[in-house]
Amino acid sequence: MKNQAYFMSTQQPKLTRFKQNVLSKYHIYNSIFMTLPFDTISKTGVLLPLFHETCEKGFKNGDNPTTIVETFFKKYQGRRNEESQLNLLFRFIQYIERQVVLFDAIEDAAFPIVNNMDGIGTLRSLKGSARAENKLEELKKYLREFKVRIVLTAHPTQFYPGEVLGIITDLSEAIEDNDLLKINDLLAQLGKTPFFKHHKPSPYDEAVSLMWYLQNVFYHSFGKIYDYIQQNIFEDEVLENEVINIGFWPGGDRDGNPFVTPEITLKVAQRLKESILRNYYKDVRRLKRRLTFRGVEDKVSELESKIIPMCEGKNPKAMDVQEFKSILQNIKQTLIKEHQSLYIDQVNSLINKVHLFGFHFANLDIRQDSRAHAKVFNDMVDKLLETGSDIFPKNYHDLTEQEQVKILSNIKGKIDLSIFEDEDVLKTLETMKVIKTIQEENGERAANRYIISNNQTTLNVMQLWAMLKLVAFHDDLTVDIGPLFETIEDLENAPAVMEELYTNPQYAAHLKKRGNKQTIMLGFSDGTKDGGYLMANWGIFKAKERLTEVSRKYDVTVIFFDGRGGPPARGGGKTHQFYASLGPTIEDKEVQLTIQGQTISSNFGTLDSSQYNLEQLISSGIQNKLHGESLAMSQEHIEVMDDLAKRSYKAYSDFKGHPKFVPYLERMSTLKYYAKTNIGSRPSKRGKSSELVFEDLRAIPFVGSWSQLKQNVPGFYGVGTALKHYEDAGEFDKVVELYKGSSFFKTLIENSMMSLSKSFFDLTKYMADDPEFGEFWKIIYEESETSKRLILKLTGYSELMQEEPSGKASIAIRESIVLPLLTIQQYALKKIQEMQKEGEPDKEKIEVFEKLVTRSLFGNINASRNSA
Structure with a gap:
């Protein structure tokens, strides 16, 4: 019946669906606030509509905010003194904050009805159109190499504390089930839960807060999408490409944040590993209840016994990811041979999740500003010269940029960090050691990219290259360096910088070892701030075209990583439409973008919205590939x-x-x-x-x-x-x-x-x-x-x-x-x-x-x- 109701509702116009499932419910549940047993809430709830009406009428009449507020108190609350008036204004704010939460929860609950989960831009629709156009094999070909990566950042655009996010989630479920008793209790809880944070969160706090989404949303939505692709498009064929993966900045993003330390970076990586292992443990427990057959039961018990101490941090090396995969594959083969493939879908689903998330869960990026790097680098060189090291020539600072780049390209040696006393130098260089440690403990994918923000020159890249090699990656640099170009001027200079890197023999050899792939990040937010809306977007479009051209010239696949915010002014808005409109002159084997603050909760905060918007991103990239030629601008x-x-x-x-x-x-x-x-x-x-x-x-x-x-x-x-x-x-x-x-x-x-x-x-x-x-x-x-x-x-x-x-x-x-x-x-x-x-x-x-x-x-x- 529920599926039938869903089908019937999705046949109506989208606006009708919105009015019935969001607007009407908001008015109904909003009235419950008035009945809550709190004096301040009920009194505020009675007065707020009057204030709202005064605001609407006042602005229509051309009144200013001061006149509107004074008119309200004169007309409805004439006896209040100034202190009492201010207290009421604070209560209005608290009440409205909770109305917004209620509206968020109702929209979340109605998401799968208002947005057709099988409609245009979804995987089901993509498969159908590919089959209709006889392009199913072409679709498979693209999915074997195409990737989407969303990168969660801790940029502060989310004003909900974790407790309130939890209430939104529970409220959405209660609204979906029309559970009035539970809704009433949750609204009462909301009325008593503070929104204001008295202290700034630490970078670790931010990381833990975002891991909630990894554990409770992305783990499931990524798995569901990948299962669908493998089962319905590839018909259970093994797919090496993970198609979707997730990046993570909290704990690794040092740009302008002095509170991100090497210790926090390592702590975040450890927490990520523990978090994914806990999710695996839950799935293994579910399998244990089903796989009660001879030759399988003992293997599931073996997995459980190894994961438990790893989750608790008691024996982090009880099993590596390859062993985990191997045991699961063994279970799968036994089910096929001896047990008529019973429950094989659940085993396949866990194998797919291990393929997606490994023991790292998310790819932890490190980021720092080029100017901060330059200062640390120069201080490091000075200290090394002072202590008699021969790694750098004595006249290094007097050399031209080209000469410095040549020396850095061929850098060799190891440096002892104990000789440094400067805190910034130690923090930066210790971070590079931490990257190596994380790779050893969680796998290379756990931390293998370093973003240089405000990148302007080839020297900016090679200074980081040299520091990484001298501190931790002496013989084999298993880190991708991603320059971030942001201002209009930097976007114009970007192709020349990249050509210098591509023609540098040592850097070219490094790229070859990394699969001839180069990540280049482009910043919409600072681009808009610097050049305005049209120029920022067009400047990035043109930069991508020229960077694609120069990269293809040197047989390098460029991966564009877009630093986007929520609103259109920071590169947000209709993101999937943007990627579907790029055309053939821009490399598009991967779509990568930052997701932050309210964008995480609004676009990816529930299983439905996460699945829908991820599918839209996958679909937009594929559609651009399938129909790119028709999008070329004259x-x-x-x-x-x-x-x-x-x-x-x-x-x-x-x-x-x-x-x-x-x-x-x-x-x-x-x-x-x-x-x-x-x-x-x-x-x-x-x-x-x-x-x-x-x-x-x-x-x-x-x-x-x-x-x-x-x-x-x-x-x-x-x-x-x-x-x-x-x-x-x-x-x-x-x-x-x-x-x-x-x-x-x-x-x-x-x-x-x-x-x-x-x-x-x-x-x-x-x-x-x-x-x-x-x-x-x-x-x-x-x-x-x-x-x-x-x-x-x-x-x-x-x-x-x-x-x-x-x-x-x-x-x-x-x-x-x-x-x-x-x-x-x-x-x-x-x-x-x-x-x-x-x-x-x-x-x-x-x-x-x-x-x-x-x-x-x-x-x-x-x-x-x-x-x-």
């Missing part, structure tokens, strides 16, 4: 796209160069409050200067601050100006042709629409009258209006996101839920500004309003989870 389209990107870049650069740009962010936005949220272990900016410098800004608080203002500048600024040039010149038809003919450009425009859909300038309209920032606000507003008008003209839509009614509806509800939060936040910011202008400001009072701003950040960000 020369005319390339010229128009290039011109749009340049015009957009000029507009964004002028805007970024405006003297009020940094002061506006610093004083009118929530930028400086991100550091107070305690959601991530790393500092909120790179430099140590007390003065705010644009270059030191991290992409997350930068993009997030625009989002809190409901201005979403990085997702659209410059798009309108670029399109307007073509309208003014009477050549708008050229852009329309580009939109119709290029899936890549269409995806960019759709993502920009999402950013504009989440903009709400009525919230900050009062800033137009500000004597210092009024004109700057108007510049942003006018660009948003131009962008919106011309995107609608370009697409032929009457409203933004017209072709995605369910996505638009989800955004509209979430924006409505947090409207009071946004109003409170702006009210508090304005109060702080006013008090700071006073001769002797009341510091205690300012602190209270600052706390209001900080607390209001949480719900606003969490409500934006569908930006992923």
Whole structure:
């Protein structure tokens, strides 16, 4: 009956499914909050709808947030003193935070109904279309080499503590089962569970938090997908390629995070191994209950006896992964020969998981900034020369970059770390020893990639190469070095850097040993911050084309690893559509991308959403391979796209160069409050200067601050100006042709629409009258209006996101839920500004309003989870 109900429901339009299974349930379950036996909750629940109505009417009338808040208290709560008013605003924030959680849980529960699990982009659909087009063998060929890797990062865009994530999971299950009693209890639990973290998490805390997803979601969804591919596409043929794998940054990402130590990296790797072994142990226990046959039972018991002490860390070397696989294969063969293959699917499924996860669970990447490396490297050389070492020539620092690269390419020797005293030098070099240790204990795949962020030159790569060889990998470097190119300038220089590396005999020999594969990471977040939305995406597209060309020239398979965030402004948005639109000029044997914060919980937080979105990524890469030739951009389209990107870049650069740009962010936005949220272990900016410098800004608080203002500048600024040039010149038809003919450009425009859909300038309209920032606000507003008008003209839509009614509806509800939060936040910011202008400001009072701003950040960000 459940399957029949599912089938019936998925036949309805997606918007209808959304309204019935999400919107209606939200209104029903939201009313339960009002009945909870907590005085503060019930009173708040009665007053919040009145405040919400006051906000809606106020913004329609053109009122500012201060007027709206004061109107509410005057009309409904006239007897409250100022302290009581502030307490009520804090309670509104707490209540709305929990409304967002409820909506998340309901959307999670409805995911498989709202999103057809067998529809377009799923593996079942992919297999069907390949068979219909007589391309099944071609599909198999691609799956034998094609890979998708999602890399979990601890970048702080997730404001839910672990306890709340657990409640969301349990609440989703209760909602799916319509278990009212359990829902009531969980909402009561939610009402008493704090959202605010009083202390920053350590990098190890972050790693353990993300391992919950590995153990409870990815272990199962990866296994299910791989089982389907093997059984239904390859018809149980052995498949060497794992197709999907998972990367992990917490505990290994040192870029700008001084709290990540070699000890933590090793501890995280050990925890990853223990975590996967615990999952295997559960599966072995299940097998033990079923495989009670002669010749099999004893082998399962043997596995169990070896895994238990390994899980507990008592005997980590009781068995290696090869022995584990061998015993399972032996069990499988015995079942085939002697027991009519009974329960063989369960054994196969465990063999597949061991193939996917080994004893490492996830590939732990190490990352550090090139400038940090350069300082450590130079300090290391100085110390070695000082102690009389002959590894480097005495005049090393006086040599040209080319001469230095030549010396580093042929570096030999071993260095004794005990001679170093500098903490940064020791941390960096000890980390390289730790990589070797992890490989020895968990297998090479456990830690075999080192990312260099802010990579600018060949020397940046070769400095790391030399340190790795001198410290730990003297004869055989079993680590892939992945340069990360981020700024517009670095993207343009990237092909020349890679050609220097490919033509370096020693580096080329290293690549040959690594299967002639080269990982190159490209950063959308900092690219957008540096060059604006269109130029960042087009700059990366062009860089990929040129890097593909130079790599193919030297018979190297380039693997592009995309540093993406959740919102479109940081490379997010419709990610699978992006990969499906790349065309034949970009190497696409693997899709690799970072997944972080609310993107993990929203796109991969449940078994259904994880399976669906992983299948979409696999399908997008395969579709690009099967139909890539038809996606190639014509020369005319390339010229128009290039011109749009340049015009957009000029507009964004002028805007970024405006003297009020940094002061506006610093004083009118929530930028400086991100550091107070305690959601991530790393500092909120790179430099140590007390003065705010644009270059030191991290992409997350930068993009997030625009989002809190409901201005979403990085997702659209410059798009309108670029399109307007073509309208003014009477050549708008050229852009329309580009939109119709290029899936890549269409995806960019759709993502920009999402950013504009989440903009709400009525919230900050009062800033137009500000004597210092009024004109700057108007510049942003006018660009948003131009962008919106011309995107609608370009697409032929009457409203933004017209072709995605369910996505638009989800955004509209979430924006409505947090409207009071946004109003409170702006009210508090304005109060702080006013008090700071006073001769002797009341510091205690300012602190209270600052706390209001900080607390209001949480719900606003969490409500934006569908930006992923």
